[in-house]
Every structure is written in C-alpha cells, then in structure tokens.
Amino acid sequence: MALELIHTPRLSERTTLRLGGPALAEAVARTEADLDQLAAELPRLGGRPLALGSGSNMLATEGPLDLTLVRPANVQGPVAEHTAVGALVRVGAGYGLPRFLGLCQRMGLSGMEGLTGIPGRIGGAVAMNAGSYGVETGARLTRVRMWTPEGGLVWRQASQCTFGYRRFDAGVGKGFSLIWEAEFALTNDDPVAVRERMEQAYAKKRASQPVTAKSAGCVFKNPECDSAGRLLEQAGMRGKRLGGMAFSEKHANFLVNLGEGTPAQALELLDMGQRAVRLRSGVTLEMEVVVLK
Template identity: 55%
Template sequence: MSLEFITNPSLSERTSLKLGGNAEVEVIVREKQDLDELGDFLMTETLRPFVIGEGTNLLAPDGQLDLALIRVATPPGPQRVEKINDALIVRCGASQRLSGLLGWAQMAGLSGLEGLTGIPGSVGGSVAMNAGSYGTEMSNLVTRIRLWSPGQGLIWLDHDQCDFGYRHFAPKQGIGKCLVWQVELKLTESNPKAVRKAMQDNYNKKKATQPVTARSAGCVFKNPEGQSAGILLDQAGMKGVRLGGVGFSDIHANFLVNLDNGTSADALVLIEQGREAVKEKFDITLDTEVIIL
C-alpha cells in the first residue's frame, strides 16, 4: 500500500473547534511500508509538516495554509502483550481514539485509564500532549512508545528515555521531528463494573463543569503552577465573553467554544484578550495549551 494524498484539506472539517482554512495537502499513512515514502516526501517538500491526529487541541488560522498534514491511520485495535503479576501491558496504534481504548479497557476489566474519561482525541495525540485529568496523565501509564522519524525510522523508546511534563512529551535523545506510531501502556486487572462506574463518575463530574459537547479545543491555556487558568480567567471577567461567533464558555472560562459560525481570526483576538485580562489583574502571563498552527 502507498501513501494517500488529499489536496486542499479543510481544517474546519478536521478539528473539534470547526475553525480554520485549508492546508495544501494531507498525507495518510496506513502501513509501516508507507513510512519510507513519507520520509522521501518530507525530504523534498517545502511545506510545514504537522501530524494532525483527531484535531482536538488545535486552532488553525483562516485562509490557505502552507501545511502538509500527516495523518497516521494504523490499524488501532488494542492488544494484550504481556502480563506482569496483576498488571497487563497493552499495545495500540497511535490512531486509536482514546475513547475507544477506554471502552475496550472497561469491557476487559482493566483499570488505570479512568481519569482520562471524557478527553477526546487519539492515543498518539494524548501521548504527544501528555493528556491528563483527575490525577491521571498518559505518562503514568506509558511503558514504551514507538516513534518514527525520517532519520532513524521506527524505534522503541522506554519510559525513562522520554521527557514528560505538564502537557509535554519529547524523546530525550535528539531524533528531530517524529510521530507516534504505537504505544504500550501498563494497566491493572480489575472488575469491569468497577471500572465502568469510575469512568461514569468522572464523566459526570466533567460534564457538570466543562462544555464537553460543545465545539471546543479543550483548555485554551495551561494552568500556572499551583493555580487554575479557568479561575483566573473567570475572576478577570472573561467567562462568557464573546467575539463574533466564538466565546469563552459560560460553564468553564478556560474553554473557547465555536458558538455560531465563528472565525479563527476572532478566536485569536479573544485568546489575546483573555491573556491580557489575566496579566492586568494578576500580573500572570498565561501560556496557551491549545496548539495554534
């Protein structure tokens, strides 16, 4: 099988915010054999490459963008790899949706992922952002990651060969730009009913405090150390503030939502307004968590 190329792909159709213009091309990789061809493409292409995943943490500008979107479409199915005492090593492809992995783990009675309930996106994207919620981060669960780069091809890295931080992941060894191909996670054998209850409880809490069904890219800003960006934005008067068709959620001030055919231009202005409001009131500069292409 060879690479699939889609010309002029719409970012508004590929992101959870439903905003943005068009990239020049999207390249879909399905098999290991396609990676050599992808390397050749990247060596000769002048466009900016970006691995898009499920597009749940992205804000793409309006207009035509000099981007080559890379989409990994590996067969995702989670599989049991090895049992160590009461722990089970599970392997899945980067394109596996995180919600699908949680559903599989629940039915299999495997615990560890419950805190990630309600987080959208793919497993690969969750690793790349070290996604986390309710005290659980992907870094707590990852044992190995299989990465691909044009210079080194496919390599496995153990957890201690990776640098994890708050919404951050990078290989410690310098391998340049890379993409996540597969992930191995350490889960614990449990009871399917207990796992389901914990997941449902976490989802109910999240639904009560976050706009989980809205067109959103999740949290706009990272939490400053020891503080909540959402609370800072709320106290700075940004909750519910709207510009054009986008606005800060009236449920959680750190969520930017596309309310009514918004534009990326309005979203970018509103993000800066939020940053400036917090800076003026608290003398704290917020860093964006959402990736702005």
C-alpha cells in the same frame, strides 16, 4: 495499501474547533509500508510537516498554511500481554482514546479512567501527555514507538522520554517525528468498578465542561498552584463573546465556536483573556492550545 495523499485539506474539517484554512497537503499513513513511502514524499510535498490526529488541541488560522499534515491512521490493537498484576497493552497511535478506555474497561484493566471524556486519539494523548483528575498519560506509558524520516521506526522506553505538563519528548532529535504505537501498563480490576469510575469522571466533566461543544479543550495552561479557568472567571471572561467565538459559560478556560466563529475572532478573544487576567491578577497565561499559522 498505498499512502493516501490529499491536496489542500482544510483545517476547519480536521480540528474540533472547526476553524482554519487550507494546508498544502495531508498524508494518511495506515501501515508501516506507508511510512517508507512517506519518507520519500515529504520533501516533494514541501511545507512544515505536522502530526495530526483528531485536531482536538489546535487553533488554525485562515491560511493558506505552509503545512503538510501527517495523519497516523494505524488503528491496530489493542493487544494485551498479561502480567501477574495486569497487562501491558499495545495500541496504534490512530486508535481513538475513548474507544481504548472502553475496551480496557471491558477487559477489567484499570489505571486510565480519569482520562474519560477527553477526545482525540492515542498518539495525541501521548504527545500532549493528556491528563485529568490526577491521571497523566505518561504515568502509564511503558514505551512508545516513534518514526522519523531519517531513522524509521524505533521503540523508546518511557525512561528515555521526558514528560511534563502537556508536554512529551521522546528524545529522537529536533526534526519531525511521529508517534506510531504506544504501550501502557494497566492493573487488574473489576470491570464494574472500572466502569463506575469512568462514569463518575465523565459526569464530573459534563457538569463543568462543554464536552459537546465545538471546542479545542482548555486553551491556557494552569499556572503553578492555580487554575486558568478561575483566573479567567475572576477577570470577567466567563461567557465573554466576540462574534461567533466565546469563552464557555460552563468553564472559562474553554474556547468554543458557536457556529460562525473565525480564527481572527478566536485569537482576539484569547488575547483579551490574557490581558484581562494580567491586569486583574498579574499572571501571564501561557497557551496550551497549539496555534497553527
């Protein structure tokens, strides 16, 4: 199967916030042979290469955007290598995170239940070190297979990588890199108990977060020892609306598209939130959502 190339793809059709104009191109890689072709195509396609999964943590401007989107669509796996206490589970970056968690539950493998309710794909979960309810993706990662146009595919042990709050660095250079596969260490448990913990995590999220809305997830990072949502609510931003964009009524740190929102409205509303928190609490909130310009 050859590398799929799409010209002038719209970010509004590729991000969960449903905002954004056209990029230069999109390259969809499904096999390792596609990656060989991708290395030759990127210089010709031009623009800045950007790895894109389900676009669940991105806010794209109206554009046109000087970007070439690179989508890892390898959905092979998961493949489990059983150990004395559990399994090492290897899975492609294009595999959906919710689907992966469900399969682990059915296999009786525990360790990542807290991520239930987080949208997106495995590659994005690793790239952002996605976390929830005390669970971080990087804590269960044993190794990750990275691709660069110059060096091709290479496995990196978790000990060679750097993890932080919504941050991951595999140490493969400062140029463009793509997560292709990941391997996680999980432990044996009763499938019923795993499912119960997943249901509890999802119920908690559903009660406090707009999980079904057009949203990019949390838009600001939590300051040390504090909550961005709490600071925004104190500053009067919960439910604050500008045109078709709003801070969620359920959780003030979630920006939602009510249906007719625009990137300009989204960015202005985020700026309003930052200024309101700075005036109220003296804290400068840092962006967690990635703004594509």
